[in-house]
Amino acid sequence: xxxxxxxxxxxxxxxxxxxxxxxxxxxxxxxxxxxxxxxxxxxxxxxxxxxxxxxxxxxxxxxxxxxxxxxxxxxxx
Amino acid sequence: xxxxxxxxxxxxxxxxxxxxxxxxxxxxxxxxxxxxxxxxxxxxxxxxxxxxxxxxxxxxxxxxxxxxxxxxxxxxxxxxxxxxxxxxxxxxxxxxxxxxxxxxxxxxxxxxxxxxxxxxxxxxxxxxxxxxxxxxxxxxxxxxxxxxxxxxxxxxxxxxxxxxxxxxxxxxxxxxxxxxxxxxxxxxxxxxxxxxxxxxxxxxxxx
Numbered sequence: 001x002x003x004x005x006x007x008x009x010x011x012x013x014x015x016x017x018x019x020x021x022x023x024x025x026x027x028x029x030x031x032x033x034x035x036x037x038x039x040x041x042x043x044x045x046x047x048x049x050x051x052x053x054x055x056x057x058x059x060x061x062x063x064x065x066x067x068x069x070x071x072x073x074x075x076x077x
Numbered sequence: 078x079x080x081x082x083x084x085x086x087x088x089x090x091x092x093x094x095x096x097x098x099x100x101x102x103x104x105x106x107x108x109x110x111x112x113x114x115x116x117x118x119x120x121x122x123x124x125x126x127x128x129x130x131x132x133x134x135x136x137x138x139x140x141x142x143x144x145x146x147x148x149x150x151x152x153x154x155x156x157x158x159x160x161x162x163x164x165x166x167x168x169x170x171x172x173x174x175x176x177x178x179x180x181x182x183x184x185x186x187x188x189x190x191x192x193x194x195x196x197x198x199x200x201x202x203x204x205x206x207x208x209x210x211x212x213x214x215x216x217x218x219x220x221x222x223x224x225x226x227x228x229x230x231x232x233x234x235x236x237x238x239x240x241x242x243x244x245x246x247x248x249x250x251x252x253x254x255x256x257x258x259x260x261x262x263x264x265x266x267x268x269x270x271x272x273x274x275x276x277x278x279x280x281x282x283x284x
Contacts, residue, residue, distance in 0.1 A: 004140050008147065015151050025183045026162060032086045033179075035097050035168070040233070043102055049165040056158040063154055066123070067147050073126075074134045074143065 008071060012064045019060045023053055085170055085177070087189065095245065097170040101214035101233040105164055112157040119150065159183060169229060171238070173245060176219070178229070194242070194249040196222045202239040217242075 026049065039045045043052075084094045132139045159182075166181040176192040197219055204215030215235040219227045219242070232238060 004134070004144065007144060011148060011151065015155070018155060022159065022162065022183055029166060029181070029183075033084070033168075035084050035094070035170070041097065041099060043099075043105070043161075043164070049162065052158065052161050052165065056162075059154055059158070063151060067150075070123075070126075071134075071143070074131065077131065077133065
């Protein structure tokens with residue numbers, strides 16, 4: 001049981017680190033390319049890469065929290 | 078005005094960015110549909126979890142199943158967002174001198190291809206099919222001098238880019254002609270001047 005929790009903790013730590021690395025690399029890219037976005041260049045006319053990154057960060061934290069709650073629920077069953 | 082590296086890395090001093098574009102959002106459909114199906118499945122499973130009779134977490138097989146599900150879900154989430162971010166990084170920049178295609182991913186790929194507008198022989202735009210015409214996307218084929226054809230696939234509003242590249246191509250050609258004429262007249266002027274300034278010297282040496 002403790003092994004499962006340890007693996008889960010390590011996995012989520014790696015997951016968050018990968019996400020942070022992606023965000024850092026993307027900020028490096030946005031420093032080099034300062035192109036002015038408009039409705040023709042945005043995804044569906046309104047979604048920018050900043051929105052995608054915000055959703056990415058939120059989803060990873062949601063995934064971490066949900067899986068921990070789920071594991072806790074399954075272990076107390 | 079010095080535009081060096083102003084909007085993108087590699088921009089020249091007198092180069093102006095006319096526009097830039099990405100692929101049409103249809104390019105993301107193969108990523109979006111499976112991800113939304115996966116999200117729907119996860120949400121439905123979480124809602125209905127109390128209705129399933131699940132084994133105890135002390136069972137090793139169930140532990141393995143939980144681990145595989147969790148790793149798989151995490152991998153799918155990261156893969157989806159990385160692909161969407163990569164969609165934003167792949168851009169085509171059109172300047173008054175050239176077309177720059179940047180194919181970049183966050184970790185693996187970083188390629189740039191530049192097409193000189195003066196060397197463009199012709200531009201073809203293809204928008205064949207019901208979906209392409211309804212959603213306004215298509216291919217742009219740019220033929221270069223050495224029989225090389227560069228295809229820009231899944232371009233949104235290709236008619237606009239077709240007209241724009243043709244206009245910029247003509248402008249680049251006219252600019253080149255003007256500079257050639259100016260240099261020709263400069264050569265003629267200098268040869269005319271040298272003829273009259275050097276002739277007395279040559280005659281003096283002859284004498």
